[in-house]
Amino acid sequence: MTTEFHAPDAIVDGVEIGEILDGQIPDGDPRTAWERRRLGYKLVNPANRRKFRVIVIGTGLAGAGAAAALGELGYDVHAFTYHDAPRRAHSVAAQGGINAARARKVDNDSVDRFVIDTVKGGDFRGREADAFRLGEESVRVIDHLAAIGAPFAREYGGQLATRSFGGVQVSRTYYTRGQTGQQLQIASAQALLRQVDAGTVTLRTRHEMLDLVVEDGRAQGVVVRNLLTGEISAHTAHAVVLATGGYGNVFYFSTLAKNSNASAAWRAVQRGALLASPSFIQFHPTALPVSSRWQSKTILMSESLRNDGRIWVPAKADDTRAPGDIPEDERDYYLERKYPAFGNLTPRDVASRNAHEQIQAGRGVGPLKNSVYLDFRDAIKRVGKKKIAERYGNLFEMYTHATGEDPYTEPMRIAPGAHFTMGGLWSDYDQMTSVPGLFVGGEAGWGYHGANRLGANSLLSACVDGWFTLPYSVPSYLAPLLGTSRLADDAPVVTEAVDRAEARVAKLLAIQGEHGPTYFHRELGDILYEGCGVVRTKESLTTAIEKIRALSARFWTELRVLGDDDRLNQELEKAGRVADYLELAELMCIDALDREESCGAHFRAEHEADGEALRDDNLWAFVSAWGVPGDGRFVRHAEPLNFDAVPLTRRNYK
């Protein structure tokens, strides 16, 4: 960049302008940045590795990968998960596939094209150099995961099969039926257990992180709660990796697992880490609509369905005819009509926004008119039911389980649902947060996906971080610490952190109000869908912030958590998580209100042209990384974004 960077003024109450952040991106050609950076990394002699303890929180794809790889290298790894088994982490639920820029076919794919798709798909709000690393390491990810047991789909010649995904015109998505995440997660969890068996990894299940220990400006440990006994204990280490997933559950109705939460990442923010782009939330266009009061989540149907399914609504509003009774010329295949080049495979933000628009205009279908059709009639006619069953069999079954309807004979109904968080803990190119020694991997981080993630890039980013980035960058941080011992378990800062965690648990139990945590969670979700959803406005966000503050005040006086803190108490777990959501939700809305532009999934109605997101690259070509000092201020730090390989353009999927 030739011109000097200036962050725009803060116009939101409580927001202050912070520093300009350095992402530590290697100078020069981003295509070779990763190779040069790896050469620059410091090494630890194999005999010295066991002297370094590394804590890994979370055993999803990123956490299991990082823990297993660091264990294989010989480090003393301590892994924690709140699940009863590492295999259950929510990576397991990603269905459609994992992208890789292997470019074996002659459809003109390449690492460069992968980067163009990823950066453009993210609407130029991610880091270009990180996307190159993602593309480059994607090749090894497939080899490794196939070797350790992921049975990728194969062509009849025995080669790896691929399919297309939204936002892309080549076929680079590797898959295992509709259970890619499950197979990658199980393979990675097995690799982790192999290291547990070998003695390099100590695994503690049913432990939830409650606090981060920072001493001498470095992350040196964590405080965890044993969910079965309630015991709160501290564990110190030379470095800490957070691979704790995204925070989409803040919306209550989301595609995430019920226990996925933001507490570990939010606590890191309270201890000095920065949160990048918290308002960049992806609404998945192919979630199942909410249809009843007791429905507990919006079940996700894989985006891969859009390869063969055609999305449509009745052309006229309030059409109550059954889908089969609506003739062809009275259907509006709106994505195919508006975006002929990409059709049903437009990126998720575009697909979700268009569905939202159709539903708002009264053309939604289903009993609550809150969904659109995804129709396989033509695909079944074209390739046959057997082929469709082979491609999507378990997804169709899942749909039938959830709705009692048969998608082979009548179209599916889908609706946008809160899904993936592109935002997350800010880290530099080495995946290290602004707290030295605190690293981040997977969805808990931020760098690759900008303001909108492409389908099948999430499994990839988790695998690349865990298996092929952190095992290089964490040792480079550790190398100069050779000879330093771990922080003592009884150091004052450690006991303070334990006391703080215990006091918070006691405070939650002491309120004894009238509503359980789920009540507040639902209320919060309603506020966010209304105020900080698929489309946001200054007014909706301002209202949402007021409502969140009021709800938060009620939470701390009206919450009721029953039971004790010395045995399994799921209400207590939920209460702690909802308390953190309330704080995080406020920051999300502040970020969305502060960012006066539309980009990707962050669609501010005030900033649009022809219904498409209108970026403001003069003012907002940077990532907002928020510091929360805890005194009511929100400090917006900024990392300017430079694009050398992918010229800044307006996205066009027409």
Next chain:
Amino acid sequence: MRLTLEVWRQTDPADAGRFETHVVDDATPEMSVVELLDRLNESIVEDGREPVAFESDCREGICGACGVTVDDRPHGPQSNTPSCHQRLSSWKDGETVRIEPLRSGAYPVVRDLVVDRSALDRIVRAGGHVAIQAGTAPDADTTAVDHALAEMALDFAACIGCGACVAACPNGAAHLFVGSKLQHLASLPGGKEERGKRARAMIAEMEQDFGPCSSFGECADVCPAGIPLAAIAVVNRERMRVVLRGKNN
């Protein structure tokens, strides 16, 4: 619809436990068994009592966390369906639903409907993996894997680790679980070198906590992933194979 629930309550592993009766009168047929528990818990909390502890996470039938015994059957009345997908349409208005934990000697009850299934992970830890280190794998495209073989491996790899197979078995056997893993890994090129070693380690660990298999077949009927009953034969085949060959591969 109105349903009477008999729910197992047990404060901790030492407690003897008992059934508690509740009535839910606003259930709907499309609700799942776990959503019924959500509904029940909301009213229990409103009444100022501790809710029923149960496990459930993805609610998409893939994480394997949910798993309760419903009317004496692991997961519930519908075959090959996890608890989170068992719909209340299986019951009629006015009927009684009995929910208790997965029952097996290998699964100590932690609290209410939550059990400890870590014995399954101990089997995986003993040998259910592939000893290939990050970065050392060969190009996955240079090793051709037959389409049908890859699909077959996936049929067995689909196991979600819920442990219902063990709870369904009168002997408390884990053969469906272990066989699925052995078959899955033996089918793929990456796992071949340790095939014998893996079988020896996993089967030895299995026999620590789980019973023998008498080919009843209840396991395959409740399995939410539809693991074929052939998996139980795989355990014996792999055991024979390693004994006869005496080799690690």
